[in-house]
Amino acid sequence: MDYRVVTGRERNDIESLQQVIIKAAWPEFMNHDVYISRYWVTIYRRFPEYQYALLGSDDDRVLAIGNTLPLVWDDEPGDLPDRGLDWALEHCFNHLDSGMEYKVLCAFQIVVATDLLGRGLSYDGVREMIKVGREYGLKKLIAPVRPNQKSKYPLTPMINYINWKNEQGLPFDGWMRVHARLGAATVRVCPESMLIEGTPAEWELWTGIKFPESGEYIVPGALVPVKIDRETNRGTYIEPNLWMVHTLR
Ligand SMILES: CC(C)(COP(=O)(O)OP(=O)(O)OC[C@H]1O[C@@H](n2cnc3c(N)ncnc32)[C@H](O)[C@@H]1OP(=O)(O)O)[C@@H](O)C(=O)NCCC(=O)NCCS
Structure with missing residues (x-):
C-alpha cells in the first residue's frame, strides 16, 4: 500500500x-x-520527532500511527524491569533535561486504521519505528509488546501464552509474530506493564459490565481479569506485556 510518513517535526x-x-x-x-494520563499530552510537545503517522500518498487519510520515546536507559535487555510501558514513560520523563545521552528507543503503540486491518500495515508501522531509532543513532528498539490475542485467553498464564507457537514454529500471537519476523528477540514478560485503576462505577462505565460484588472479572479486550474491590471502592487492572528487543546497530 502506498503511503508517506510524517512526524511531529513536519506536522x-x-x-x-x-x-x-x-x-x-x-x-x-x-x-x-x-x-x-499523567504524561501523554506532553510527549507531543517534548518529543514531536518521535511521533509519526502513515498518510495516504496524496491525501491526509491516516492509515496507521506510531508513538515512541527515547530513553537514556543503557542496561542489558535481560535487566528490563517487571514494569513495562508505565516504567518507560516514567523513566523518560524522570530524565528530561538531564543532559544524558539517549541510548534506546521505546515503542509505545502502533495503531492501524480499523478499515485497513489485516493488510500487513503493522509491519510498516514497526519498520518505521526501526527507521526512527536508526535516524537518531539509538542502539535498540525496546518494546513492551501487548500480545493482542491473549485477550481471548484471559485465564492462561502469560508465560504459557507467549510460548505457544503456530504451525511454522513462529509465535502464536499475531503481534508478537510481527516483531519476531522483523528480527526482535523475546526477552521476558513484564507482568506489571500497565496500571489501570478506577472506581467500580468508572469500570462499569468503561466496560458496560456490572460488577455487583468484589472479585475478579473477565472484561472484553483485557489480557487478564480485572479485580474489583467494593470495600475500598477500587477496580484494578494490571496488564502484563512482553519485552521484545530489536537490535538497531
Ligand atoms: C495490532 C495491529 C497494529 C495489527 O495491525 P494489522 O494491520 O491488522 O496487522 P497485519 O495485517 O499487519 O498482521 C500482522 C500479523 O498479525 C496477524 N493477525 C492480525 N489480526 C489478527 C487476529 N485478529 N487474530 C490472529 N492473528 C491476527 C496476521 O495474520 C499477521 O501475521 P502473519 O504475518 O504471520 O500472517 C492492529 O490490530 C491494531 O491497530 N490494533 C489496535 C491497537 C493495538 O493493539 N496495537 C498494538 C499494540 S501497541
Whole structure:
C-alpha cells in the first residue's frame, strides 16, 4: 500500500492526526492508564520527532500511527524491569533535561486504521519505528509488546501464552509474530506493564459490565481479569506485556 510518513517535526497537528484512528482502536478502559494520563499530552510537545503517522500518498487519510520515546536507559535487555510501558514513560520523563545521552528507543503503540486491518500495515508501522531509532543513532528498539490475542485467553498464564507457537514454529500471537519476523528477540514478560485503576462505577462505565460484588472479572479486550474491590471502592487492572528487543546497530 502506498503511503508517506510524517512526524511531529513536519506536522504540528500530529496529535490530532493520530487521534483520528486511536480512539476507535482501543477498548475504553485502555484510555485510563495512570501513567499515560499523567504524561501523554506532553510527549507531543517534548518529543514531536518521535511521533509519526502513515498518510495516504496524496491525501491526509491516516492509515496507521506510531508513538515512541527515547530513553537514556543503557542496561542489558535481560535487566528490563517487571514494569513495562508505565516504567518507560516514567523513566523518560524522570530524565528530561538531564543532559544524558539517549541510548534506546521505546515503542509505545502502533495503531492501524480499523478499515485497513489485516493488510500487513503493522509491519510498516514497526519498520518505521526501526527507521526512527536508526535516524537518531539509538542502539535498540525496546518494546513492551501487548500480545493482542491473549485477550481471548484471559485465564492462561502469560508465560504459557507467549510460548505457544503456530504451525511454522513462529509465535502464536499475531503481534508478537510481527516483531519476531522483523528480527526482535523475546526477552521476558513484564507482568506489571500497565496500571489501570478506577472506581467500580468508572469500570462499569468503561466496560458496560456490572460488577455487583468484589472479585475478579473477565472484561472484553483485557489480557487478564480485572479485580474489583467494593470495600475500598477500587477496580484494578494490571496488564502484563512482553519485552521484545530489536537490535538497531
Ligand atoms: C495490532 C495491529 C497494529 C495489527 O495491525 P494489522 O494491520 O491488522 O496487522 P497485519 O495485517 O499487519 O498482521 C500482522 C500479523 O498479525 C496477524 N493477525 C492480525 N489480526 C489478527 C487476529 N485478529 N487474530 C490472529 N492473528 C491476527 C496476521 O495474520 C499477521 O501475521 P502473519 O504475518 O504471520 O500472517 C492492529 O490490530 C491494531 O491497530 N490494533 C489496535 C491497537 C493495538 O493493539 N496495537 C498494538 C499494540 S501497541
